[in-house]
Every structure is written in structure tokens, then in C-alpha cells.
Amino acid sequence: MNQTFTDQAETWCRLAEQRAAQYFASLYEQVKVKSYVPVLTEDIRVWKKDHIPPFSLVSFLSGRKRKPDSRDYSRYIQWLRYTGKLDDYLDRSISYIYLRDLGQALDSPATQKKVHKLIGDIKNQLMDSAKADGGDQPDYISWAGLYRWAQKEGIETAAIWLIAKLKNVSTRIPKEMNAEQAQRKLLKIILGVILHVDDDMDDKTPPDERSRRLDEAIRLGYSYGLTYPFIDDLLDSGILTDLEKEQFTGMIRNALLTGTVPELGEWSENNRILLEFVHAELRDAFQSIQAYQRPEALSTFYEQSYVFFHSQELDRIKDLSCESYTNEELYIPIILKSSSSRLIVRSVLSADADEGFDNRTFYYGIYNQLADDFADMFDDRKDGAVTPYTYYLKYRDRRPDLINPYELYWTVISHLIHNVYRSDAKTREVILDRAINGLKRCKERLGAEKYNELMNIFASGDPEFNRLIQTMVSKADDVDFFDKLLRDQVVAVLQNNQKEKEAFSATVASVRDQINSFLHISKPHGTPGMGEALIDAANYSLEGSGKRIRPILTWVMGVNEYGLKAKEIIPLLKSLEYMHTASLIFDDLPSQDNASTRRGRPTLHQVHNIATAELTGLYLIQKATQEQTSLDCFPAKSVLALIRYSAEKTEEMCMGQAMDLQARGKALTLEQLNRICFYKTGIAFEAALVMPAILAEVPAAEIDALKKFAYHAGIAFQIKDDLLDAEGNVEVLGKPAGKDIENNNSTFVTILGQDGAGREMWEHYCLAMESLKEVPRNTAFLKHLLTYIVGRDH
Structure with a gap:
């Protein structure tokens, strides 16, 4: 160098x-x-007046017993509201953030004004979240919550970019690293950068400038935060060999000194794929930070x-x-x-x-x-x-x-309160709250016995001071913080999402195998030659690498949520896939989309001819109806209602395809495209949800909520298809890309552009997610299906 x-x-x-x-x-x-001892002893004497209230038998028997575990997010926030403690809780929490993350002095009137404004904003968010969802996961710890916030700030494109980045990172974190903690750190840094930017603006900041700066903050926060999982955690993880660590750290050092990221160079095959991704992301992140810097700050x-x-x-x-x-x-x-x-x-x-x-x-x-x-x-x-x-x-x-680091810790606290922050009462309050809360959490995590052993090692230098501290740990109240609650909740959500995602994938794979095992249409004895050819053509179309989303959805809702028996709904599953496959055959015809491949193979009319394809589609529609009539384990009234519903939806799908054909070469409005899209795609999602609900005789209100979900999920699915068609390739998609442009079709991309189509997709994603709050079932599978729909690459 x-x-x-x-x-x-x-x-x-x-x-x-x-x-x-x-x-x-x-x-x-x-x-x-030990100058900290007398100083902090006096500080704690003043501080404890607000944290150790006089003993009250009434409060002991009532209020204290009802206090929920602070890790129970929803109930704990409700308890804080009920007891009137929420304002103080948020005040110390936000004050601490301004102290720690933003480097502010709490005795500044300007800082206090900002603290109180942020408290108000968070209270409103908490109230809105409580009204919208009584569950344990707050709305804003979700992609839908992030996107809704981005809409209010006019930064939807940045939010979509961030969601894609975070999804990509989450799939690349090696199993040797703690994925949830790595993602949490990254999210924390992004939020911290956003807070810095927000702190730098006020009510006089023009909306356009505010949006621009928040957009930059998201991208810069990701760029800076990426160093934690992919530099700090990666080097600590033991994944890299000693030689690779030396090479990797040399590359980072070189970039910081020269301002240019070196080429990756040679790496062992074991870690090459990981390091190619890490190198590319860090290089882009480094260049982004450079691009946003003022020259004098670089x-x-x-x-x-x-x-x-x-x-x-x-x-x-x-x-x-x-x-x-x-x-x-x-x-x-x-x-x-x-x-x-x-x-x-x-x-x-x-x-x-x-x-x-x-x-x-x-x-x-x-x-x-x-x-x-x-x-x-x-x-x-x-x-x-x-x-x-x-x-x-x-x-x-x-x-x-x-x-003794524990003694140095208390020395630093004393030094900060009195030498750095000028003995400010609010600073003393917040720092001592945090210190005692940290020890409380440690005691809870380790258990009293192990915690006391630890204190005997670290706090033996001044027994009297330690007794005072431990009295505060045992008796002091109102010292917990929102960021800790939020951190625990984020980790819990990430862990739960990962478990649900794994369960979703396992269920999809298992049910798909089951469905594939009985989709094949057998040839009854005595079937004429032309009939056998028609069945062969139908089986060719059914045997492609279909995702089977619709029958899988029906199985999950029918079996897991409505309690229907898996064997008894096999005819329904068959009918859904037969109907869907028929619609694909018709879509691919030269008179319609004129597609050459489907599900990774040549389309049916390419293998046989147009007439055979048309007849096969009609045959599969009739087979679908035939299967529905064999649902003889259910009341005849329910089966008849299901067949009637199925016929209505088939009619609507035909109308949708007719509208699509009539619209070829014409500029459509968004409303017209939504209508066509629902008839062509959304109805199939609706049927997959509503048909098992009809058999289970669920209430009409629940069916309406399922229809609302299906409407928005179907449009989101179609928009994603349009985006993939505009940017994908045949190897990934299993069908030709760019057919919409070739056929001069109006799509969400041609009407709105790629950015606009992305925003519209996420709007329908949010509306679909919000509709699930009206469904009184476990909707985890539907949520992950929706996330899969907008995140898929084929």
C-alpha cells in the first residue's frame, strides 16, 4: 500500500x-x-424517591399483581396506558435515545421540544396499532407497516428498495451467524440514521426536501448498517479461515484509506459465493455513502x-x-x-x-x-x-x-452525569433508570443465584454501595425502556417469522407432492383412441412444474383452519387445478397470448395443435365440474352451493379473458386493468379460499373478508407477473419474458411504469394484509403466501 x-x-x-x-x-x-461512590449514593438517594413508592397494601394486592411481563408487548403497552404510566415510560425512553443515539444534551429546550414531539408521534402510532390489531405483533414491525409509513412520507420507492435489500440479506446470512440478531442490528442502524435526519429537520422543512432526505437516510442507513452483519459479525463468526480474515480485513482497510474498493480476488470455493455477494453489497454501499457525502465531509x-x-x-x-x-x-x-x-x-x-x-x-x-x-x-x-x-x-x-470493569462502569456514569452533562437532573434520571434496568434484566435472565454470584465477584469492592444498588434492583420500578421492549419484540417477530416461513415452505412442498400424486387422469377401460389422446394431452399440461398455489391454499384452509378431512376434499383440489390448467391452455393459444413455453416446457398447442389444445381445455373444465359432483361426504346443499359458485366464477373468468382480448392494443385505465386482472387472476385465489369455506359452512362475514383478501392478493400477483415479464428471463420464469410488450398488451408496467407498478403492488399487499384482520383464523399461511407472491422471482 x-x-x-x-x-x-x-x-x-x-x-x-x-x-x-x-x-x-x-x-x-x-x-x-472510588469517587463515584459518595456522588452516586447521593444521586440514588434523590432518584429513588420517584421509583420506590411507599408501601401500599392495596397496590400490592392489585396493581402489582396485574402488571404483565414486559416482554408481552401488546398487554404491556395496554397496562402502561391503563395505569397512566405510558407518558413517563416514553419520556425516559425517547430522552435516552436523544442522549445515546443523537448525542443531544437533555437540558436543552430545543431537545426537549423534539423529545415531546416524538413522544406524541409514537403515542399516536401505538394507539393506531392497538385499534387496528389486538395481536402481539405491532403493525409497524411489518413490511405493510413500513410501507404505510413510507406512503405518508412520500418515500415508497425507498421502502420498496429497502424491503428487497433486507430480504436478500436475510437469505444470505450463513447459519453460523445469528440471523435474527444480525437483521436486528441492521434495522437498528437504519432507524438510527432516520432519527438523525429527522432530528435535523423541523416543521418548516418543505415536504419535498423532507421526502428527499428521508429517502437518503434509508439508503445510507442500509449502506452503513450493512457493515455490522457483513464485516463485524462475519469476522467474529468463525466462518472465514485465518487467511481469509486477513485478506478480507486488508480489503476493508484498503478501501477506507484509498476511497476505492479493491477487486475481490481469489477465495476458497467454500466461501466464494458468500464473499462475492458480500463484496458486491459492501462495494455498492461504500460507493453510495461516498456519493451522498459533501466533499468537505468525506x-x-x-x-x-x-x-x-x-x-x-x-x-x-x-x-x-x-x-x-x-x-x-x-x-x-x-x-x-x-x-x-x-x-x-x-x-x-x-x-x-x-x-x-x-x-x-x-x-x-x-x-x-x-x-x-x-x-x-x-x-x-x-x-x-x-x-x-x-x-x-x-x-x-x-x-x-x-x-474492575463494573466499578469503571459506575465511574463512567458518575463522570457523565456531573462532568459531561453538568449535573442535569433529567440526565441523571435517564442514566440511572437505564443502569438499574440493565441489572434487573440481567438478574431475570441469569436467575437470582447466578446473578448474586456475579455480584460477589464484581461488586465486592464496596459492599455498602452494592447493597444500595441491589435494593434498587429489587425494589425500584418504572425503569424499563421502549427500545428494549421493541428490541425483544423485533427479535421475537424475526424468529417467529422464520419458523412460520419454514412451516410454510414445508407445508407447500408436502401438500404439492400430495396434489401431484392424484392429479393424473387415468384412462378408463374401453376409452376410444381419440379419448386417450385427449387424456394424454391433459396429463401433459398437468405434469408441468406448476406451483399448485390454488389447491395448496384450499388444502391449508380446508384442513388446517376449517377442520375438513384431507381425503374428503381431494375432488375439490383436483377441480381447482384442472380449472386453472385449462385457463393456462387457453391463455397460451395463438389467438390469445401466443406463448411458446409454459411451466418450463413447450405449450400444449406447440406439442400437438390448436384444436387439441382447445378441446383439452374444455375437457379439463368438464372434469373439474365432475370432480365437484363427487364431494359426497358433504351435505348436498353445500355441494350444490359450491358448484353454483364455481360456475359463476368460471363465467367471470371467461368474461375477464374476453375483456383482456378486447383490450389488446388499447390504452387502459388503472380501474379497467384492475377489473380485468381480478377476473383473470383474483377470482382463482378467491375460489381457492371460498370453496372450502362453503363446504365448512363458515359465516358470510368471514367469506366477505376472504374475498377482499383474494381481490387484493390476486392483483398483487398479477402486478408481480407484469414486473417479472418486464425484467425476467425464460430460464427463471419458465415462460418467455417480454410477451406483454410483444403483444402490445396494457399491463401495470406499461400504464404505471416499473416504479409505479411496484408501488401499486405494495398498496394491494397492504390492503390484503389489512383484510386478514377480519378473518378469525390463524392467517400465518396466508400472510406468508402473500409475502411469497410479492417476493418471488418466477
């Missing part, structure tokens, strides 16, 4: 380390004399990013078996990485900051890092990671010179 770049890097690191060393020396002096970004990466590396290469690390070697890197990680965000955004921002952010970082390391202590020790806590646990008896 060029010597100039190397010298520049050494200068950056030397200056940063000098500043960190001065800060550490100041803290070290305070630790040695050097600051490089400097802070390099210091952050360098300090991470200093920690990463430490070996827990080494007994000779000094206190400076243990603490200076974490001062650097904890402060620079937040300074980078401001740099990435080229955002303005008040005069004390850099100092507050620099001094604050180690507090958060020590809290995080305390919480992760046992996981870190298991992984052999060197942190102040794991190192002290191992060497405290042999190294009396080692600083």
Missing part, C-alpha cells in the same frame, strides 16, 4: 488513541479513589471509519489466553470504537451538530459499551472473546492491577 496512505492511517489512529488515553487516565484516577468519514475499524480489529485479535494485556490495551479500543461508531453516523449524513456534540458522543460511548459487554459476558466468555469483563473474570486473582 502507498506509504502516504499508511502514514495517514497512523496519524489518524495516533491522535484518536491519545485522546482516548487521556479520557481513560481521567477515569482511572476516579476509579482508584475525509472525516474516512478517518472516523478507519479508527472504528482499527479499534475493532485491535479487540478482535486479542487472545483470552494472553495474561499480559494492560488496562490501556483493554479499554482504549472500546473507548474508540464505541464513540466513533456514533460519530460515523453524523459523518455519513454530513449533518450539522451543536458545539458539544463531538465531546458528548466521545465520552458517552464507553458507558454503552460496558453495559453491552456486561449483558453479553457469558456468551463472550464461551466464544473466547476478550472484553474487560471476560478478562477480569479469568485473571482477577492473578492480576491485582486489573481495573
Whole structure:
């Protein structure tokens, strides 16, 4: 590497380390004399008045017993509202975010104004979410919630881009990494960047500028946040060999020093596919950050990013078996990485900051890092990671010179409250709330016995102060935080979504195999030759690699939700697939779409001839009706209603195809296209849901909700088809791409453009998701089906 770049890097690191060393020396002096003890003892004496209320038998027997577990998101928010605690809860939570993430001083009137505004916005969101859905998952922790927020801000395109990016990342995270935590970190960084941008604007910011800046924030947040799963977590995971780690870190270092991402180079076959993706994403992310930077801010970004990466590396290469690390070697890197990680965000955004921002952010970082390391202590020790806590646990008896990190933690708290934030009462309140809450969560997670053992190790230096702290841990109330609640909820949602997704995929595969096993049409004895040829043609069309979405949907709803017996609805499943296959045969004819391939194979009229294809389609429609008449395990009235419904839907599908043909070469309105689309596609989804509901004799209101879902899901499906037709290829799609343009058809893409079609698809996705709130069943399968529809690549 060029010597100039190397010298520049050494200068950056030397200056940063000098500043960190001065800060550490100041803290070290305070630790040695335990100056934090009398100061914080007085702070806690004042603080506890608002957190340990006088004993009341009534409150003990009623209110306390009714308090739900804070991990039960929905019930806990409702409890906070009911008890009148929600305002204070949000106040300390949002104040903490302004303190930690935004580097603000809480004694600033301007900051307080922003805090109160954000509290109001979040309360409104919580209320809207509670009204809309009584379930455990809040609306805004969902793709639909994200898109609805983006609509309000006029940044739908950025939201669609982000959803696609996050989906791609989630599928690429190796099993050796914690996928949920990696995604959570990425989402947290994106939200943090959005908060920085929002903090930089006010009510006077023009709407267009606000939309532009929030759009940038989403893209920059993703670009910066990507470094956590694909640099930090990847290097910590053990996936890469030592040689690959060296090569990978060298590539990152080179990019930060030169401003150019090097080529990937040679890698082992085991990790090459992963690293090709990571390299491409990080390269694009790096270039995006560069493109959004003001020229005068670019050097600051490089400097802070390099210091952050360098300090991470200093920690990463430490070996827990080494007994000779000094206190400076243990603490200076974490001062650097904890402060620079937040300074980078401001740099990435080229955002303005008040005069004390850099100092507050620099001094604050180690507090958060020590809290995080305390919480992760046992996981870190298991992984052999060197942190102040794991190192002290191992060497405290042999190294009396080692600083007790728990005592340093309280020293930092005292220093922040009184030396950095000028003894501000609100800051004291928030920081002590957070500290006690952290210990409460640790005690709950470890259990009282193990927690007390831990305290005997770390808090033995001043028993009286520790007794005070443990009294607060046991008795103090109203110290929990919304971001912790949200974090737990996000992780739970991600984990649950993954389980549901796996169950969805397993169900689809299993039911598809079952359906494929009985779709084949047998030839009765004595069938004439032409009849055999017709059956062969029908089986050819049925044997293609169809997704079988419609009969699968019918099976899941019929068997899992309505309690119908799988064997008894086989005729219904057959009829749905026969009808769908017939519609595809007619669609592919030269007089209609004139398609050459379907389901990865030549279309029926290409293999035989047009007449055979037409007759096969008619034959399958009749077979579908015949199958429906054999549903003899159900009341005749229900079967008759089902056949009548099926005939009506077949009629409507024919009308839809006729409208589609009549519209060829004509410019359609969106309303006309929606109508045609529903008749051609949405009706089939509706039938798959409504027909088993008819057999199960479910209430009319539920059937109406299912119809609403099917309407929007069907249109979303068609829009995705149009988008794939515009951008896909025959190998992936299983049919020719670009047929709509070739046939001069009006599609959602030709009417709205690709961006507009994407927005329309997500609008129908949201409407379909919202309609499921009216269905009194487990709708997890339908939700994942809808997500599959908009996320599929064929």
C-alpha cells in the first residue's frame, strides 16, 4: 500500500488513541479513589424517591399483581396506558435515545421540544396499532407497516428498495451467524440514521426536501448498517479461515484509506459465493455513502471509519489466553470504537451538530459499551472473546492491577452525569433508570443465584454501595425502556417469522407432492383412441412444474383452519387445478397470448395443435365440474352451493379473458386493468379460499373478508407477473419474458411504469394484509403466501 496512505492511517489512529488515553487516565484516577461512590449514593438517594413508592397494601394486592411481563408487548403497552404510566415510560425512553443515539444534551429546550414531539408521534402510532390489531405483533414491525409509513412520507420507492435489500440479506446470512440478531442490528442502524435526519429537520422543512432526505437516510442507513452483519459479525463468526480474515480485513482497510474498493480476488470455493455477494453489497454501499457525502465531509468519514475499524480489529485479535494485556490495551479500543461508531453516523449524513456534540458522543460511548459487554459476558466468555469483563473474570486473582470493569462502569456514569452533562437532573434520571434496568434484566435472565454470584465477584469492592444498588434492583420500578421492549419484540417477530416461513415452505412442498400424486387422469377401460389422446394431452399440461398455489391454499384452509378431512376434499383440489390448467391452455393459444413455453416446457398447442389444445381445455373444465359432483361426504346443499359458485366464477373468468382480448392494443385505465386482472387472476385465489369455506359452512362475514383478501392478493400477483415479464428471463420464469410488450398488451408496467407498478403492488399487499384482520383464523399461511407472491422471482 502507498506509504502516504499508511502514514495517514497512523496519524489518524495516533491522535484518536491519545485522546482516548487521556479520557481513560481521567477515569482511572476516579476509579482508584472510588469517587463515584459518595456522588452516586447521593444521586440514588434523590432518584429513588420517584421509583420506590411507599408501601401500599392495596397496590400490592392489585396493581402489582396485574402488571404483565414486559416482554408481552401488546398487554404491556395496554397496562402502561391503563395505569397512566405510558407518558413517563416514553419520556425516559425517547430522552435516552436523544442522549445515546443523537448525542443531544437533555437540558436543552430545543431537545426537549423534539423529545415531546416524538413522544406524541409514537403515542399516536401505538394507539393506531392497538385499534387496528389486538395481536402481539405491532403493525409497524411489518413490511405493510413500513410501507404505510413510507406512503405518508412520500418515500415508497425507498421502502420498496429497502424491503428487497433486507430480504436478500436475510437469505444470505450463513447459519453460523445469528440471523435474527444480525437483521436486528441492521434495522437498528437504519432507524438510527432516520432519527438523525429527522432530528435535523423541523416543521418548516418543505415536504419535498423532507421526502428527499428521508429517502437518503434509508439508503445510507442500509449502506452503513450493512457493515455490522457483513464485516463485524462475519469476522467474529468463525466462518472465514485465518487467511481469509486477513485478506478480507486488508480489503476493508484498503478501501477506507484509498476511497476505492479493491477487486475481490481469489477465495476458497467454500466461501466464494458468500464473499462475492458480500463484496458486491459492501462495494455498492461504500460507493453510495461516498456519493451522498459533501466533499468537505468525506475525509472525516474516512478517518472516523478507519479508527472504528482499527479499534475493532485491535479487540478482535486479542487472545483470552494472553495474561499480559494492560488496562490501556483493554479499554482504549472500546473507548474508540464505541464513540466513533456514533460519530460515523453524523459523518455519513454530513449533518450539522451543536458545539458539544463531538465531546458528548466521545465520552458517552464507553458507558454503552460496558453495559453491552456486561449483558453479553457469558456468551463472550464461551466464544473466547476478550472484553474487560471476560478478562477480569479469568485473571482477577492473578492480576491485582486489573481495573474492575463494573466499578469503571459506575465511574463512567458518575463522570457523565456531573462532568459531561453538568449535573442535569433529567440526565441523571435517564442514566440511572437505564443502569438499574440493565441489572434487573440481567438478574431475570441469569436467575437470582447466578446473578448474586456475579455480584460477589464484581461488586465486592464496596459492599455498602452494592447493597444500595441491589435494593434498587429489587425494589425500584418504572425503569424499563421502549427500545428494549421493541428490541425483544423485533427479535421475537424475526424468529417467529422464520419458523412460520419454514412451516410454510414445508407445508407447500408436502401438500404439492400430495396434489401431484392424484392429479393424473387415468384412462378408463374401453376409452376410444381419440379419448386417450385427449387424456394424454391433459396429463401433459398437468405434469408441468406448476406451483399448485390454488389447491395448496384450499388444502391449508380446508384442513388446517376449517377442520375438513384431507381425503374428503381431494375432488375439490383436483377441480381447482384442472380449472386453472385449462385457463393456462387457453391463455397460451395463438389467438390469445401466443406463448411458446409454459411451466418450463413447450405449450400444449406447440406439442400437438390448436384444436387439441382447445378441446383439452374444455375437457379439463368438464372434469373439474365432475370432480365437484363427487364431494359426497358433504351435505348436498353445500355441494350444490359450491358448484353454483364455481360456475359463476368460471363465467367471470371467461368474461375477464374476453375483456383482456378486447383490450389488446388499447390504452387502459388503472380501474379497467384492475377489473380485468381480478377476473383473470383474483377470482382463482378467491375460489381457492371460498370453496372450502362453503363446504365448512363458515359465516358470510368471514367469506366477505376472504374475498377482499383474494381481490387484493390476486392483483398483487398479477402486478408481480407484469414486473417479472418486464425484467425476467425464460430460464427463471419458465415462460418467455417480454410477451406483454410483444403483444402490445396494457399491463401495470406499461400504464404505471416499473416504479409505479411496484408501488401499486405494495398498496394491494397492504390492503390484503389489512383484510386478514377480519378473518378469525390463524392467517400465518396466508400472510406468508402473500409475502411469497410479492417476493418471488418466477
